Amino acid sequence: MKPPIPQGVCLPRSPYSDRMKESGHLRASTDAVFRVGAVLVAVGTVASVVALLPLFLGLDALPVAVYLLCFLAPAGIGLILAALWWRARTRSARLRSSPFDHI
Numbered sequence: 001m002k003p004p005i006p007q008g009v010c011l012p013r014s015p016y017s018d019r020m021k022e023s024g025h026l027r028a029s030t031d032a033v034f035r036v037g038a039v040l041v042a043v044g045t046v047a048s049v050v051a052l053l054p055l056f057l058g059l060d061a062l063p064v065a066v067y068l069l070c071f072l073a074p075a076g077i078g079l080i081l082a083a084l085w086w087r088a089r090t091r092s093a094r095l096r097s098s099p100f101d102h103i
Contacts, residue, residue: 027087030083030084030086030087031083033079033080033082033083033086034079034080034083034084036076036079037076037077037078037079037080037082037083038076038080039076040072040073040075040076040079041072041073041076041077041080042076043069043072043073043076044069044070044071044072044073044074044075044076045073047066047067047069047070047072047073048070048073050062050066051066051067051069051070
């Protein structure tokens with residue numbers, strides 16, 4: 001447990017703290033892409049489980065649409081990775097743009 005900070009004591013701030021804060025627009029857009037990717041992964045995973053059930057239960061084959069839905073899982077993973085890459089590139093570009101603003 002950390003000891004409490006006495007009142008009137010100013011803690012030093014990192015020179016990069018202001019630039020590390022993300023703009024609301026970037027965060028909202030990458031979060032939306034991330035959420036869409038997560039939904040696609042979930043739907044693709046459920047479709048994969050449903051597509052494998054007839055193999056284990058000895059049932060008739062399912063329609064082709066179910067097998068095509070299985071491709072949503074890798075597409076969702078691609079969207080998630082793209083959103084993470086986009087956010088990291090934007091953050092590093094912001095830090096690289098003016099590294100000596102604090103001096």
